[in-house]
Amino acid sequence: MNTDDDENAFMDAQMPLSRRALAARPAPYLDGLNSEQRRAVETLDGPVLMLAGAGTGKTRALTARIAHLLNTGHARPNEVLAVTFTNKAAREMKDRVAHLMGTGADGMPWLGTFHAINVKLLRRHAELAGLKSNFTILDTDDQVRLLKQVIAARGIDEKRWPARQLAALIDGWKNRALTPSQVPAADASAFNNRGIVLYDDYQVRLRDLNATDFGDLLLHMVTVFQSNPDLLEQYQRWFRYILVDEYQDTNVAQYLWLRLLAGGHRNICCVGDDDQSIYGWRGAEVGNILRFEKDFPGAAVIRLEQNYRSTGHILGAASGVIAGNRGRLGKTLWTDRDGGDKLRLIGHWDGEEEARWIGEELDALQGGTRGGRPYSLDEAAILVRASHQMRAFEDRFLTIGLPYRVIGGPRFYERLEIRDAMAYFRLVVSPADDLAFERIVNTPKRGLGDKAVQKIQRAARANGVPLVEGAKIVLAAGEMSGKGKAELTRFLSLLGQWHAEVLDEGHNHIELAEKILDESGYTAMWQNDKTPEAPGRLENLKELVKALEGFENLQGFLEHVALIMDNETDEGGAKVSIMTLHAAKGLEFPVVFLPGWEDGLFPSQRSMDESGETGLEEERRLAYVGITRAEELCTISFAANRRVYGQWQSALPSRFIDELPEAHVDVLTPPGLYGGGYGAAAGARGDSRIESAAASANVYNSPGWRRLQSRSGQRGTSQPKDSFAPVIDLQAVSAFAEGDRVFHQKFGYGTVLGTEGDKLSVGFDKAGEKHVVSRFVTSADMADNTPF
C-alpha cells in the first residue's frame, strides 16, 4: 500500500474513528426512506444481506448507506470498498453519493467494478503474480488469437478443437478461481484431454507477454491474497466496510475475493435479488446469495419489499410467474399503486406481424390514444430474449420511420477499426507488445503476409526478443526483399519515430495519435475503402481521437480504456429502445413490450437442454426481470410462426404465459386471429400455479391452441399485408428523385427506384430493394465525404 491516496490516511488511522465524529450531523439522506430501507442504511456493523426486490429503492438505500457510513465517521471515503459489475452502475453510485454528501465526485477511490478495483490492486502488487505493473489487459479477441497459437504449438488441429471453445473452458475455470494446478481431475478429459495442459501453456504465454485476460484480474488477486497473508491482513484492516451490488451475479472467484477481504472487520453488506439472477451461464452462482447466512453467521437479513415502480397488476403478474421457481429466499413485493392497466397478452401470426402491431401501438401511445396519456418514445422499450429478434423490429421501424435505438450490440472498443488503432497506440507505447505488432504489421497491407511474419517470429524467438526487434534482425540478415523489405523498413522507422515522440515529455498526445493513424496509412486505408461501412469507421476513429482528450497521455488512455466497454452516446430526439432482457436489468420504462414468448425461444430451448430445470428457472427469472421493468403498461406477445435461421418454424406459446395469473391479464383478440386460447386454458387450469408443467399440458390441449395449430398449416391465407398507413410527416417531402445515388446507415449505397411521399424505394447495391423513409438516407455524395 504505497500510493498517495492512502498514505496520508494511514498516518492518522490510529485514532479511533467512531469517537472522532459521533456528534450527530444532519442526515438529510434518511428523509423519505421506509422503515426497511432505513434499517438497511443504519445497520452498519456486521454482515448484512439486503434482499432488494425489483423497484424497491435498492440503489437509494445503498447510496444512503454509504453516505451514512461517512457522515457518522464510521469510515473515511477511502476505507469503503464498494463493488459493482458495470461501469455504469459504479458511475451512478459515485454520482449519487457525491450528491448526497454535497461533495465532489472522486472521494471514493475504492468504489468501482470488480475488474477496475482488481486492476488497481494488481498493478500495485504485480510482482507477486509474476507480472510487471504495466501489464496489458487482453480482451476476448486477443485472448482467442493467443489461444490459437497455444493450440497450434501443441500440434493440435484448431479446426477440430476451436480456440473459442478452449477460451470458454478456461474462463469457466477462472470464474471458479482455479489455477491450472487446481483444476479438478474430473475436468481432465476436457478439450480432448488437453484442456489443462493448454490452460497451463496459455498462462505461461500470458506471463511472458506481461499480460492478463479479464478472468486473471480476479484470479491473480485471489491467489496473491491467499499466498500473502500479511498483505491480505493489511487490506482487511484497511477496508472497514464492504458493499457489494448485484450479489446474485457474483461468481466463485468474486465470492472468494470478497470473503478474503471481509475476513477482518466482517462489515460486509451484500445487496441483491435472487429472483433476478440471470447470469448463471457465465459463471454467476445464485448459491452465493442463497448461502449468505451460512457464510456469514449472525448476518442481518433485510428485505426491501415495497415496490415503487409498477402498478399492482404488473407486480401481480410478475409475482405469479416467479412463484413457479423453487429454492428462492422468498420475498413478497407489494405496492400501494393499485389499479392501472392489466398486463396485455396478444398472439400474432408471425414475427413480422408482431413487429407491425407493436409499431402501431407505439404510434397510438404517442398520439395519446392508448394508455392514460400521450407517451414519448423514450418511455417505451421492447425487450427481447435473443438479439436476432431485433431485426424484425428494426426493419419495420425503418420502413414506417419510427425512431428507435438499439441498446447493446457491438461496443465501441470492440470494433475492428478501434481495435486496430488501439493496437497501433499500444505498440508505440510498448514496442514489446507482440500481440499488437502481429495485429497491425500488415494493416494496412504492406506486403507482409504469413511468410514474412513467420520469419520475424522465428528470428524473435531464436534471439529471445520481441517481434519488433525480430523484424530488425530479419532485415539486417537480408532475409527480406522487394516490396516487403521496403515496407517493413519504413514501418519500423515510423514506429521508432512515434515511440521517440511518446518518450518526449513535451509531446501532444492527440496530435501524435492523429499522426500515427495518418502516417501509418491506416486512415487512408478506410478512405479508399468503398464499402458502406467505411465512412462509419472513419467517424469512429475520430471519436477515438476525441476520447483521448480526457487523458494526459497515450499511456494513461490505454491503461484505463481496456476496462471501459460502454459507449453511450445518444443524441437526437425521442426513440423507442430495443434491447435484450439481459441488457434491461436495472432499467425501467413506463411502457414495455415483451415479444417472442414462445416455447423454445423463451424459455430458450438451448438453456433448457444444457441446464435442465436450473436453466428453466433462470429463464423464468428472466421473464420476471422483463415484466418488472414496466411501470404502467406491459404487453406480452407471441407469434405462431417465426423464421429461424431462414426456416419457417411454428411454435407454441411460452409456458410462462400460462403461469401469468389470470386476474392480472387482458387477452387482446386482434381481428381475424386466434384469440382466447389463453382464457380457455386458464379456465381449465384451475389455480395450480406451482405445478406449471402439468398446467401447460392443459394449455396445449385446449381448444384454443388446437385451433391455433390447425391453422399453422395454411400460411398466408388471411395474412394482412402492409395495408395500414404509416404515420407520414407531411412536411417531410422527399428531396430525392428516381435515379439518385443515396446512402443508408444500415443498407449502404443504393439507387432510388421510385418515390412516394416521403417514402423511397431504393435498390441497394448490397441489400437489394428496400422501402425506406427518405430521412433515413443521405445523398451518396455527402456521405462519401468524410475526411478524417
Add this chain to the structure above:
DNA sequence: GGGACTAGTTTTTTT
C-alpha cells in the same frame, strides 16, 4: 497478397 468463393455457425454479456 488479394479477391472470390464455400462451408459452417447461429443465446443471453461485462470487463
Add this chain to the structure above:
DNA sequence: AACTAGTCCC
C-alpha cells in the same frame, strides 16, 4: 438468412 472464417486461385 446472414454472417464469418477459411480456402482456393490468380
